[in-house]
Amino acid sequence: MSTPELLHNHLGGQWIAGRGAGTALFDPVLGTELVRVEATGLDLRAGLAFAREHAGPALRALGYAQRAALLGAAVKVLQANRDTYYEIATANSGTVKNDSAVDIDGGIFTLGHYARLGESLGDRRHLLDGEAIRLGKDPLFQSQHVLSPARGVALFINAFNFPSWGLWEKAAPALLSGVPVVVKPGTATAWLTQRMVQDVVNAGIFPPGSLSVVCGSSAGLLDALTPFDLLSFTGSADTAELIRSHPAVARRSVRCNIEADSVNSALLLPGESAGSEAFELLAKEVAREMTVKSGQKCTAIRRVFVPQEHYEAAAQAISARLARTTVGNPRNEAVRMGALVSRAQFSAVQAGLARLQQQASTLHDGASHALVDADPAVACCLGPTLLGSRDAEVDVFHDTEVFGPVATLLPYRDLNHALSLVRRGEGSLVASVYGNDAQALQTAALELADSHGRVHVISPEVGSLHTGHGNVMPQSLHGGPGRAGGGEELGGLRALGFYHRRSALQASTRVLQGL
Ligand code: NAP
Numbered sequence: 001m002s003t004p005e006l007l008h009n010h011l012g013g014q015w016i017a018g019r020g021a022g023t024a025l026f027d028p029v030l031g032t033e034l035v036r037v038e039a040t041g042l043d044l045r046a047g048l049a050f051a052r053e054h055a056g057p058a059l060r061a062l063g064y065a066q067r068a069a070l071l072g073a074a075v076k077v078l079q080a081n082r083d084t085y086y087e088i089a090t091a092n093s094g095t096v097k098n099d100s101a102v103d104i105d106g107g108i109f110t111l112g113h114y115a116r117l118g119e120s121l122g123d124r125r126h127l128l129d130g131e132a133i134r135l136g137k138d139p140l141f142q143s144q145h146v147l148s149p150a151r152g153v154a155l156f157i158n159a160f161n162f163p164s165w166g167l168w169e170k171a172a173p174a175l176l177s178g179v180p181v182v183v184k185p186g187t188a189t190a191w192l193t194q195r196m197v198q199d200v201v202n203a204g205i206f207p208p209g210s211l212s213v214v215c216g217s218s219a220g221l222l223d224a225l226t227p228f229d230l231l232s233f234t235g236s237a238d239t240a241e242l243i244r245s246h247p248a249v250a251r252r253s254v255r256c257n258i259e260a261d262s263v264n265s266a267l268l269l270p271g272e273s274a275g276s277e278a279f280e281l282l283a284k285e286v287a288r289e290m291t292v293k294s295g296q297k298c299t300a301i302r303r304v305f306v307p308q309e310h311y312e313a314a315a316q317a318i319s320a321r322l323a324r325t326t327v328g329n330p331r332n333e334a335v336r337m338g339a340l341v342s343r344a345q346f347s348a349v350q351a352g353l354a355r356l357q358q359q360a361s362t363l364h365d366g367a368s369h370a371l372v373d374a375d376p377a378v379a380c381c382l383g384p385t386l387l388g389s390r391d392a393e394v395d396v397f398h399d400t401e402v403f404g405p406v407a408t409l410l411p412y413r414d415l416n417h418a419l420s421l422v423r424r425g426e427g428s429l430v431a432s433v434y435g436n437d438a439q440a441l442q443t444a445a446l447e448l449a450d451s452h453g454r455v456h457v458i459s460p461e462v463g464s465l466h467t468g469h470g471n472v473m474p475q476s477l478h479g480g481p482g483r484a485g486g487g488e489e490l491g492g493l494r495a496l497g498f499y500h501r502r503s504a505l506q507a508s509t510r511v512l513q514g515l
Pocket of ligand 1: 157158162184185186187188216217218235236239240242243259260261262298401403429479484
């Protein structure tokens with residue numbers, strides 16, 4: 001048997017192998033070893049300094065529209081290699097084609113979106129923030145806020161569930177802003193990130209050092225950050241806590257964005273009857289969210305709130321849809337839901353499920369799904385499981401994110417009760433609200449807006465048009481307060497704010513003119 005390839009890192013404008021045997025990446029369905037990653041022995045300080053000192057100035061010498069053209073060229077390279085990315089995703093993430101598309105095509109789409117947005121900014125080298133405002137009675141002396149591209153490097157520490165989208169949704173606004181990027185992907189699925197970076201780097205589109213990738217342990221990366229660098233983390237709340245307390249953030253004030261886990265909700269408004277269009281839209285969306293990427297989406301629905309009189313009907317409607325989900329080997333065309341990404345995730349999901357099951361009934365049991373074309377002793381496949389409890393007050397339902405195909409159905413008495421239960425998530429990425437009464441939907445959406453980065457409102461007229469509870473669109477904000485990490489990403493040009501420094505220029509009107 002040949003030794004699996006050791007993936008190279010790209011740092012300091014060079015491809016470098018780590019020193020050591022490497023950590024193996026596996027096929028979660030077949031259990032076979034695929035490739036290895038290793039970051040030991042890299043000179044991280046020198047690598048980040050190269051990006052800061054060479055790539056940064058070269059990127060900032062261009063205007064926004066010129067950098068946008070580079071993003072557009074990267075899109076072409078990625079599109080030309082899509083087939084390879086799908087093969088890697090099938091092998092390493094265990095995803096069916098539609099789920100691979102969410103990650104791969106979602107990432108390419110987001111990059112393309114920022115290429116188009118950047119074009120509209122023209123060849124300027126900085127952005128203005130608002131109008132000049134006079135500082136005294138005399139209009140001659142004014143204050144103009146400007147946004148200048150950060151002179152540091154952007155370090156991304158990413159989660160395993162979106163090796164493509166997780167890279168490009170961050171890299172697009174960073175590179176468009178003129179800030180070089182170093183990505184450390186989640187180890188379990190690092191292969192796809194590494195290959196995409198390799199293709200774009202080897203195409204010679206960006207100045208050397210603009211796009212780097214370090215695969216394997218993140219040890220030492222944060223130590224190499226300096227005050228003008230930027231750190232964007234996506235992952236669990238536990239790791240986020242470590243990141244926040246690292247001296248780079250706590251002492252050197254490295255700007256830090258955190259996207260953490262979240263116990264997202266779906267809410268059927270009071271007054272909707274069982275079997276109504278809104279009710280069916282909720283059942284459909286819950287089943288979809290539970291099964292897309294085997295529920296390994298930070299935005300997936302974890303808690304489902306329905307009026308107490310519809311608890312039984314909702315349990316049946318969602319379960320009936322889940323029962324139709326075929327689970328197993330993503331290479332088999334009959335399969336709709338593939339695997340969890342690794343043995344470790346499989347065990348973590350089983351443990352989380354067992355924790356919830358101590359307090360909840362199992363309304364649809366994932367174990368009832370026979371695996372298609374996959375060996376249950378080897379494959380990290382798990383059928384979708386709907387849990388439920390008539391007691392919605394139990395803490396564990398509101399503070400436990402099981403990162404897999406699992407959701408819990410909970411009944412509420414009235415709208416105030418429902419809203420208070422949703423808020424027990426202590427800040428989430430997204431809540432979706434289902435109903436038909438525009439006024440009631442608007443009221444509920446505004447009530448939930450302060451505790452959610454996004455409120456997805458589904459009424460029958462958008463039933464077949466809406467973009468999906470868990471789908472993150474580059475036009476809309478992604479992130480959430482409190483437990484969700486307090487971060488903000490995307491939201492069109494708003495995303496550029498993180499990669500710019502705001503400063504007030506106080507000067508005469510004559511000096512400020514033409515900025
Ligand atoms: P994780 O274990 O927290 O890991 C996230 C990243 O941090 C990985 O690259 C990991 O590297 C790295 N890491 C681990 N320990 C570290 C440390 N001490 N210092 C610096 N980096 C460290 O999370 P995960 O299991 O990959 O991802 C699943 C979680 O991410 C879920 O809870 C999900 O909700 C959340 N998530 C949130 C969003 C969002 O946008 N809010 C999106 C996707 C996922 P290794 O892989 O090498 O351990």
